[in-house]
Each structure stands twice: as structure tokens, then as C-alpha cells.
Amino acid sequence: MMYTQTKRIFYLGLVNVIRNSFVSFSVIFVMTMSLFIVGFSLLFGQVMSSVTDELRNKVDVTVYFVPETTEEQIFKFRDRLGELSQVREIIYVSQTSALEEYRKRHENDIEVLKGLDILDDNPFRARLSIRAQQSGDFESIARFLENEDIFSDNPTTVIEKIDYYQNREIINRLTSVIDTATFFTRLVILLLIFISFIIVFNIIRLIIYLSREEIKVMRLIGAEDSYVRLPFLISGGIYGLVGSVVATLMLYPVSYWLSPAVERFFGGEGLFAYYVSEFFLLIAVLIVIGVLVGVVSSYLSTRRYLDD
Amino acid sequence: MDIISFEKATKYYGDAIALQDVSFTVKDGEFITFVGHSGAGKSTLFKLILGEEDLYGGTVCRDGVDITSMSEAELLEHRRKTGMIFQNFRLLSRKTVYENIAFAMEALGYDETQIESDVPYALELVDLRHKVWSFPAELSGGEQQRVAIARAIVHQPELLLADEPVGNLDPVNAHEVVNILKQINKLGTAVMLSTHDRSVVDKVKGRVITLVNGEVAMDDKKGKYIL
Structure with a gap:
């Protein structure tokens, strides 16, 4: 029973993404752009960090x-x-x-x-x-x-x-320059993550707003809140997963292209070297952020229609 | 046994009266038609039964249990034993005909074998087996309403609420829907139908409750009504 319901929930989440292809494409696009900026900031932050470490040494x-x-x-x-x-x-x-x-x-x-x-x-x-x-x-x-x-x-x-x-x-x-640079790099990264979250949250909220009638019907049929909510969370997670993978792949050519300029300006290792050496960490971090943002946004958006 | 009972049920929307001291009972397997003009309180009546709205005064009971004091789990159980048909069909647009009907059973935790046998049966009942993989947008109004009926009855509810189910249909489709509802009633399901269409009331024949400005103006077992 539990297995059947779990399977159904995952299936419904996946079907939501596939059948709602245009909307899904839009969310994944926004998610990809946001995660790309976050990923780039993380890589750039790594360059800054190594530069400041070098100076500190x-x-x-x-x-x-x-x-x-x-x-x-x-x-x-x-x-x-x-x-x-x-x-x-x-x-x-x-x-x-x-x-x-x-x-x-x-x-x-x-x-x-x-x-x-x-x-x-x-x-x-x-x-x-x-x-x-x-x-x-x-x-x-x-x-x-x-x-x-x-x-x-x-x-x-x-x-x-x-x-x-x-x-x-x-x-x-x-010391003061190093500390300020480190502080601002972290601040910018956090700010970008926050802005990305707000943008993605609002897009997902809009999608779920468009599904409010569907949610209402599901509830009237007698579906439990979790059965109504979980497919939306799965869809949100899929948006985050796809967005983060695409964003990581997009960072390959961009970091390769920008690497010489960054190396010339800041010294030390370039962006591309970090991309290659930290690839798995980068993709893992972006997946965690993407999936988390997708799932949390979906949860908060559905709460409005379910918890009354 | 009374499946539904209203006892001096009163409901306001702000200062406007939706229902005033409404009392009646519905027995197991009964077919009742509610007639009245728009704003007479027909939809409010159904919303109260589904626990979508709170009461201002009085009680609305399902099998003797006050719906307004039901826990979340009891309310879910009550809804699962009730089928609902809406005037605007309210089908899930991104699901096929089959999925729309199967969804109701999936949500209630039925296993695949049961779903695979019951959904075609429900579709047979509303004569829509040939449209099984169509999406709602590909169907006519009458067909969509028949899908909604199939969805409402597939899990064999004890009570079927039909809120203006023929309001958006042409006379031919309307009469077809009424025939299906009568057929379902014959299988033992209590049906509560609301309408403002005289031809529908005349076709159903049976107990009719007339609502005027939120009050029961007439409750006649022989089918008399004021409209």
C-alpha cells in the first residue's frame, strides 16, 4: 500500500512536469539561470578565496x-x-x-x-x-x-x-583588504542565492496558483493533504535537479572561456581549473540548493491551499 | 436510516442570508431534487455537506455525526463516501479521461487491480469507453460531465451530490445525464440533485425540495415545486 502510494506520488510528480511542458520549461530555465549565477559565484568565490589565501600566506x-x-x-x-x-x-x-x-x-x-x-x-x-x-x-x-x-x-x-x-x-x-574582499564575496554569494530563491519561489507559486482548482477538486474527492501536496514537491525537486545539472554543464564552457582573463587579473589558478577539480562538489552543492529551493517553494506554495 | 440530516441549518455570507433554519433529512438510496433560482442556497447546501463551509447555526449531520465537528480524518472519510458532480465539471485538465477517474480511486488508496476493473465499468455506465485516453479539452460539454459523473461514482459512494450538473448542457445531453443519475440511484446510491431547470425536475419525478431565499419553501414527495 505504502509502496503503491509512493510510486503513484512520484509518477504524478513526473507527469506534472512532462504534461505541463511549457511551464516546466520556464521554471527550469529560471532555475538554471539562477543556479548558474550561484555556481559561478561559488567558483569565483573559490578563486577569490585562493587569492586571499595566497596573500595571507x-x-x-x-x-x-x-x-x-x-x-x-x-x-x-x-x-x-x-x-x-x-x-x-x-x-x-x-x-x-x-x-x-x-x-x-x-x-x-x-x-x-x-x-x-x-x-x-x-x-x-x-x-x-x-x-x-x-x-x-x-x-x-x-x-x-x-x-x-x-x-x-x-x-x-x-x-x-x-x-x-x-x-x-x-x-x-x-589584512583589512583580504577580510573585506572575503566578506563581500560571501555576501554577494548569499545575496545571489537569496535572489534566486525569491525568483524561483514566485514562479513555482504562480504554477501552483494555476493549479489551485485542481488542488481543491482533489481535496473534495477525499485525497489526503499529503497525497495532493507530495506530487508538487516532487515536481519542484525535478525542476531543481534538472536546473542544477544544466547549470553545472553550462559552467563548463563559460569557466573555460573566462579562465585566462581571471588568471591574468587575479593570478593563481583560473576558474576552469577549479571547475574541473571541484566538479563533483559543485554539482552536489547546486543539486542540493536547486532541489531544496524547488521543494521548499512548492511546500510553501501548496500550504496556502491545503492548510486551511 | 438518515444518511444526511439538516436541523435548523443557518448560514450567512457577511450580512447576506444563504440558508435560514433549513431542516430536512435524506434517507439511504433516496433521490431528492432541490430546485430554486440562483442564490436560493442550493450550492451552499452542498458545500455544507462537504464540510467546505462553516455553519452559523443549527446542525448538518452525516449518518448522525455533526459534519462541522468532524476531525480532519473523519471529514476525509465522509468525503470518500460521497461523490460530487459540479456544474462546471471541474475535471483535472492535465489528466486523461481514464486518469481523471482513476485518480479518485488512487487518492483513496485502491490497488491497481481494483482500479483497472472499476474504471472501465464506470466509463461503460456513462458510455465513454471510446474516449478513455482523451483529455478533457478534447471532449464536448456533455462528455465532460459524463466523465465527472464516472469520477464521482467509481468508488461506489453512498451519497452522490450533483450541483447543477446540467446547467451547462444542451437539452439532449441534460436528459442523458439525468438518466444516468437515475440509473445510479437504482443501484442504491442516494442522489441529491440541484437544478433550476423545470424539464429536469419534471423528468426526475420524486421528492422535490424548493428553496426560496435560503429557506425551504416546499418539501413534496410527489414532485410538486415552486419555480
Whole structure:
């Protein structure tokens, strides 16, 4: 009995979509457009997110140690720093590595390499590059570095320089730009999802308004509310499913076409690379949004004619 | 046994009186015709029976149970035991003739085997077997009304309400519909028919209740009426 009724409900939902072909086409078209915008925003948001992540990764606080500091002291210092919840990553570069890095970077610049050879000592300092969990954590990390007293014999002499204070203004400005960009990207995505929902909701409401007589007759025949409502929810789900699949497929050529321009402008990986690598996640997200919007819109629209 | 009973039923739409102290009973298997001009209260009477409208005063009972105090489940059960035919047919436009009729049974949870045997029988009764896969828009008014009748009787209801079923039909089709209703009544279903068409009342013969301005002006078993 339950199986038969479920089968009938699915059949009725499908038949509604097929027999109402023009209206179904209109809803699926609007749904596709809306989900396309949402999908594009998600991809673009991913590009923005990777760009901001990249920028964020470039921001760090570097502590330079005086040449007399032993590695043991530096490691002790690093371990102590690592215990801070604000610290995401610490990279240690020894004096020798710093020199090698520099040489490698300027391997084609003979003048620079000659200049280095003239010097008796290694001019580079051992350093710790510290990356924070959040952009706002740098201030507290810098304060910690200032007050750190693990070198009880003479705490101030081992740290030669902390570059946070030299770069503070740039770091703060960059942090602010990153945070604002992230906030606005998310806001725009949410806004687009909301607008899409409103458009689709109103179209589905219109369709169900056109079916109000049918709903009334079904009720007078003695059909249960769920039997009247569920086929409409199934139809709404089908609109969402088809719309999301078509929207995802439409994103293929569009992301491919726009990818070089986005790459040139923002750097990092292009739209198309994200489309390919996140295809299954993207289609899953769009299906969930599409089906949910279709089903919820249908539920809210039928409620008006059933729950009285 | 009274299948339907009205006891001083009163209904207002705003300040306008739709029904005033209406009392009558309908017995199992009875055929009653309600006559009256437009606005006399015939449709309101049927809406009250179906539980579509609330009463202002009095009671309307089905098998002794007050319809206005029925739970949602009881109301559904009551509707399932009642067939309804409307003046404007009210067929489901996106369903075929077969589906329109089968839908009533599907909604009530009948299994496929039962549906497959009962729908053709109902279509046979209204002489529409040849139009089984047509859509309502492809049928004439008379044919649409016959589909509506088939839909209303396919689950063999105890009571059939026919609200102006011939109002939109030509005389030939109207008389055909009346014949079908009489035939259904002979099979044991109580029929309540409303009309303002004298020829229909004269053809039915039997108990007639005349409504004037929402009140029962005459209730005559021999078929007398005021119109």
C-alpha cells in the first residue's frame, strides 16, 4: 500500500512536469539561470578565496637572531612559540640556509656573488618566519616575542630584529583588504542565492496558483493533504535537479572561456581549473540548493491551499 | 436510516442570508431534487455537506455525526463516501479521461487491480469507453460531465451530490445525464440533485425540495415545486 502510494506520488510528480511542458520549461530555465549565477559565484568565490589565501600566506612575522644564538636556543624558542594558539606555522631558516637561498636566487648575478665572497662573515641571520591563524593574531604574537623570557640570562640580546613593526602598516592594510574582499564575496554569494530563491519561489507559486482548482477538486474527492501536496514537491525537486545539472554543464564552457582573463587579473589558478577539480562538489552543492529551493517553494506554495 | 440530516441549518455570507433554519433529512438510496433560482442556497447546501463551509447555526449531520465537528480524518472519510458532480465539471485538465477517474480511486488508496476493473465499468455506465485516453479539452460539454459523473461514482459512494450538473448542457445531453443519475440511484446510491431547470425536475419525478431565499419553501414527495 505504502509502496503503491509512493510510486503513484512520484509518477504524478513526473507527469506534472512532462504534461505541463511549457511551464516546466520556464521554471527550469529560471532555475538554471539562477543556479548558474550561484555556481559561478561559488567558483569565483573559490578563486577569490585562493587569492586571499595566497596573500595571507605571504604575510608573516620574521624574527632575526643575533649571530651568537645557538640552534638549540632557537629551537627552544620555536617550540615555545609553537605552543601559542595564534601560531599556524613556524619556518626556521639557519644562517647557512639563508646564505644559500640568497646565492641561488642571484646565481646569475656575478657582481652580487662577488660581493658576498669579499665578506669574511655570513651577513645573513638565522630567522623564524611565523604565520598566524588569523590576520589579527600578529599583534599578540609580536607582543609575546617582546616579552618572552625563556632566555633568562639575557633575553634582549638574542633577538636582533622583529620585522612586524617595520611592516605593521602594510600587514594591517593587507589584512583589512583580504577580510573585506572575503566578506563581500560571501555576501554577494548569499545575496545571489537569496535572489534566486525569491525568483524561483514566485514562479513555482504562480504554477501552483494555476493549479489551485485542481488542488481543491482533489481535496473534495477525499485525497489526503499529503497525497495532493507530495506530487508538487516532487515536481519542484525535478525542476531543481534538472536546473542544477544544466547549470553545472553550462559552467563548463563559460569557466573555460573566462579562465585566462581571471588568471591574468587575479593570478593563481583560473576558474576552469577549479571547475574541473571541484566538479563533483559543485554539482552536489547546486543539486542540493536547486532541489531544496524547488521543494521548499512548492511546500510553501501548496500550504496556502491545503492548510486551511 | 438518515444518511444526511439538516436541523435548523443557518448560514450567512457577511450580512447576506444563504440558508435560514433549513431542516430536512435524506434517507439511504433516496433521490431528492432541490430546485430554486440562483442564490436560493442550493450550492451552499452542498458545500455544507462537504464540510467546505462553516455553519452559523443549527446542525448538518452525516449518518448522525455533526459534519462541522468532524476531525480532519473523519471529514476525509465522509468525503470518500460521497461523490460530487459540479456544474462546471471541474475535471483535472492535465489528466486523461481514464486518469481523471482513476485518480479518485488512487487518492483513496485502491490497488491497481481494483482500479483497472472499476474504471472501465464506470466509463461503460456513462458510455465513454471510446474516449478513455482523451483529455478533457478534447471532449464536448456533455462528455465532460459524463466523465465527472464516472469520477464521482467509481468508488461506489453512498451519497452522490450533483450541483447543477446540467446547467451547462444542451437539452439532449441534460436528459442523458439525468438518466444516468437515475440509473445510479437504482443501484442504491442516494442522489441529491440541484437544478433550476423545470424539464429536469419534471423528468426526475420524486421528492422535490424548493428553496426560496435560503429557506425551504416546499418539501413534496410527489414532485410538486415552486419555480
